Amino acid sequence: xxxxxxxxxxxxxxxxxxxxxxxxxxxxxxxxxxxxxxxxxxxxxxxxxxxxxxxxxxxxxxxxxxxxxxxxxxxxxxxxxx
Amino acid sequence: xxxxxxxxxxxxxxxxxxxxxxxxxxxxxxxxxxxxxxxxxxxxxxxxxxxxxxxxxxxxxxxxxxxxxxxxxxxxxxxxxxxxxxxxxxxxxxxxxxxxxxxxxxxxxxxxxxxxxxxxxxxxxxxxxxxxxxxxxxxxxxxxxxxxxxxxxxxxxxxxxxxxxxxxxxxxxxxxxxxxxxxxxxxxxxxxxxxxxxxxxxxxxxxxxxxxxxxxxxxxxxxxxxxxxxxxxxxxxxxxxxxxxxxxxxxxxxxxxxxxxxxxxxxxxxxxxxxxxxxxxxxxxxxxxxxxxxxxxxxxxxxxxxxxxxxxxxxxxxxxxxxxxxxxxxxxxxxxxxxxxxxxxxxxxxxxxxxxxxxxxxxxxxxxxxxxxxxxxxxxxxxxxxxxxxxxxxxxxxxxxxxxxxxxxxxxxxxxxxxxxxxxxxxxxxxxxxxxxxxxxxxxxxxxxxxxxxxxxxxxxxxxxxxxxxxxxxxxxxxxxxxxxxxxxxxxxxxxxxxxxxxxxxxxxxxxxxxxxxxxxxxxxxxxxxxxxxxxxxxxxxxxxxxxxxxxxxxxxxxxxxxxxxxxxxxxxxxxxxxxxxxxxxxxxxxxxxxxxxxxxxxxxxxxxxxxxxxxxx
Numbered sequence: 153x154x155x156x157x158x159x160x161x162x163x164x165x166x167x168x169x170x171x172x173x174x175x176x177x178x179x180x181x182x183x184x185x186x187x188x189x190x191x192x193x194x195x196x197x198x199x200x201x202x203x204x205x206x207x208x209x210x211x212x213x214x215x216x217x218x219x220x221x222x223x224x225x226x227x228x229x230x231x232x233x234x
Numbered sequence: 235x236x237x238x239x240x241x242x243x244x245x246x247x248x249x250x251x252x253x254x255x256x257x258x259x260x261x262x263x264x265x266x267x268x269x270x271x272x273x274x275x276x277x278x279x280x281x282x283x284x285x286x287x288x289x290x291x292x293x294x295x296x297x298x299x300x301x302x303x304x305x306x307x308x309x310x311x312x313x314x315x316x317x318x319x320x321x322x323x324x325x326x327x328x329x330x331x332x333x334x335x336x337x338x339x340x341x342x343x344x345x346x347x348x349x350x351x352x353x354x355x356x357x358x359x360x361x362x363x364x365x366x367x368x369x370x371x372x373x374x375x376x377x378x379x380x381x382x383x384x385x386x387x388x389x390x391x392x393x394x395x396x397x398x399x400x401x402x403x404x405x406x407x408x409x410x411x412x413x414x415x416x417x418x419x420x421x422x423x424x425x426x427x428x429x430x431x432x433x434x435x436x437x438x439x440x441x442x443x444x445x446x447x448x449x450x451x452x453x454x455x456x457x458x459x460x461x462x463x464x465x466x467x468x469x470x471x472x473x474x475x476x477x478x479x480x481x482x483x484x485x486x487x488x489x490x491x492x493x494x495x496x497x498x499x500x501x502x503x504x505x506x507x508x509x510x511x512x513x514x515x516x517x518x519x520x521x522x523x524x525x526x527x528x529x530x531x532x533x534x535x536x537x538x539x540x541x542x543x544x545x546x547x548x549x550x551x552x553x554x555x556x557x558x559x560x561x562x563x564x565x566x567x568x569x570x571x572x573x574x575x576x577x578x579x580x581x582x583x584x585x586x587x588x589x590x591x592x593x594x595x596x597x598x599x600x601x602x603x604x605x606x607x608x609x610x611x612x613x614x615x616x617x618x619x620x621x622x623x624x625x626x627x628x629x630x631x632x633x634x635x636x637x638x639x640x641x642x643x644x645x646x647x648x649x650x651x652x653x654x655x656x657x658x659x660x661x662x663x664x665x666x667x668x669x670x671x672x673x674x675x676x677x678x679x680x681x682x683x684x685x686x687x688x689x690x691x692x693x694x695x696x697x698x699x700x701x702x703x704x705x706x707x708x709x710x711x712x713x714x715x716x717x718x719x720x721x722x723x724x725x726x727x728x729x730x731x732x733x734x735x736x737x738x739x740x741x742x743x744x745x746x747x748x749x750x751x752x753x754x755x756x757x758x759x760x761x762x763x764x765x766x767x768x769x770x771x772x773x774x775x776x777x778x779x780x781x782x783x784x785x786x787x788x789x790x791x792x793x794x795x796x797x798x799x800x801x802x803x804x805x806x807x808x809x810x811x812x813x814x815x816x817x818x819x820x821x822x823x824x825x826x827x828x829x830x831x832x833x834x835x836x837x838x839x840x841x842x843x844x845x846x847x848x849x850x851x852x
Binding site for chain 2: 163164165168201202204205207212226228229230231232
């Protein structure tokens with residue numbers, strides 16, 4: 153089972169799900185292969201309904217997208233409904 | 235001259251066609267800042283509790299703030315302040331687009347429109363030259379065409395605000411549109427009807443002056459340093475618009491469904507910002523000076539709802555004209571939004587009127603005879619679109635609906651007032667106090683009626699935090715304890731944002747309290763502390779309350795409709811009902827108001843507002 157190295161960046165209020173989260177660097181994670189974005193967010197404890205935008209390498213993606221090595225994943229909460 | 239200001243307001247009298255220049259004093263702008271703060275002060279002085287909102291005695295005030303016309307993020311905004319024909323009390327309406335900076339660059343911090351023209355007119359402002367022109371060729375034209383025609387006359391760098399037929403026909407929730415088909419609106423409480431009652435079709439501005447900045451270099455650097463944070467943090471708004479949270483809001487019981495009756499709904503995922511991005515969205519739209527770009531531009535290339543490139547719906551529109559009417563077709567909502575923009579109608583109150591109508595129809599309180607043959611059934615998108623036109627043209631039931639929920643429910647009778655969902659006559663916007671408890675208090679105490687923007691706490695419950703306002707931790711959605719102070723603090727911050735005048739979304743990109751204080755000081759040269767800043771917000775909020783107290787508003791009006799207080803909606807909000815009475819008691823105590831919700835003498839003295847309660851109205 154090969155390991156993946158990815159960078160996860162959390163925006164807005166989601167940064168509280170990682171202790172001492174560094175806004176500029178994000179967090180580096182090592183994962184097993186064949187994981188979807190939702191597997192990572194669930195493990196961190198982010199409620200799925202709070203996620204409004206997923207970007208993988210700055211392209212719009214979804215929670216069920218499979219992660220690849222060296223991906224930069226950005227997760228955003230909903231903002232400003234109204 | 236105070237940097238950030240021109241210290242000048244133009245008073246335009248449509249009866250006499252006289253133009254008076256009013257000088258501002260530093261003392262008064264330091265107290266009331268600008269935008270809705272200064273506007274509220276002027277409205278208090280120009281009108282009183284005898285003023286009929288649609289008479290020539292009412293005034294229509296357009297105001298900018300000290301940050302308008304500077305590089306401050308999202309500062310190309312203006313505030314419209316007047317006495318509302320829908321509610322009969324204080325109102326203000328905030329608008330982005332591109333006009334506020336244009337007015338400011340003409341050399342005016344604001345303008346006051348007095349009186350009533352004998353025949354339709356429009357106003358052009360070219361730097362300091364103000365002209366009142368004959369609008370007989372424009373009257374009756376929609377807002378898109380009016381915008382284009384005036385821009386043709388004044389030049390491509392001019393900017394226009396105008397009304398459509400709804401304002402001309404005095405629909406009580408007619409709005410003022412800026413940027414034509416881009417549909418930026420001073421939406422709420424019938425500001426467009428006031429403009430229509432004055433027979434004022436449009437105001438075009440073209441300004442070339444520069445706004446002075448006290449510490450220009452430091453200011454420029456400060457703004458530049460914040461650009462990355464502002465852009466990065468708000469990507470979700472740029473990609474998916476303000477409707478990026480529609481599914482979230484449905485899941486927590488915040489999204490209105492079926493005239494505020496229902497708790498959950500499968501249709502939410504078909505009308506979200508994410509869904510729009512896959513279907514009708516062409517690109518984002520940015521107001522002037524804005525890097526966020528939450529606006530939507532949509533296009534529908536074929537079918538019966540075909541639309542040329544035009545402004546797409548915001549969250550409020552999707553909630554009120556979509557889920558609240560059980561309409562799950564995004565194309566219908568896009569078309570409805572376009573009609574409201576073209577003819578100048580507030581999408582929130584229009585959606586509210588139609589969902590109310592659908593419930594009255596379901597309950598057989600009204601029939602097809604009343605609706606001019608329209609089957610106003612839940613989810614009937616075509617009937618919804620036709621009813622919008624009837625509201626604009628004051629036909630059939632559309633005429634009564636255009637008077638607002640209070641009059642409509644009184645006339646329709648039965649128990650329709652039980653499901654007329656408003657506070658002080660202003661329809662609820664698309665956030666449910668049963669899902670987010672602070673919203674209950676915000677709606678009950680907002681100075682213009684049910685308004686989510688005067689407190690704007692809905693995103694900070696179960697979500698964002700603002701440490702420099704004292705809120706580090708997530709706040710529980712349903713908790714009552716501590717909510718009063720939470721709402722009070724946010725109302726002060728929002729009063730300031732409406733006075734400076736910047737878009738509230740900049741708080742999500744790092745421009746929270748301390749950076750805002752810094753920017754105000756860098757522009758004006760003042761030395762406001764954070765406490766001074768929030769106290770100015772408190773003063774402004776209290777002044778608006780005093781206006782309403784003079785109108786007879788008190789504790790009895792700071793309430794919520796029966797459906798919200800007593801009917802649990804289920805879904806994500808479960809059985810939750812807001813404990814308004816307890817929160818209101820705490821709120822009055824914190825504010826230094828008496829049991830009737832009237833600011834005490836001690837409070838007014840502390841806020842330097844004694845003269846406003848002691849003066850007799852003119």
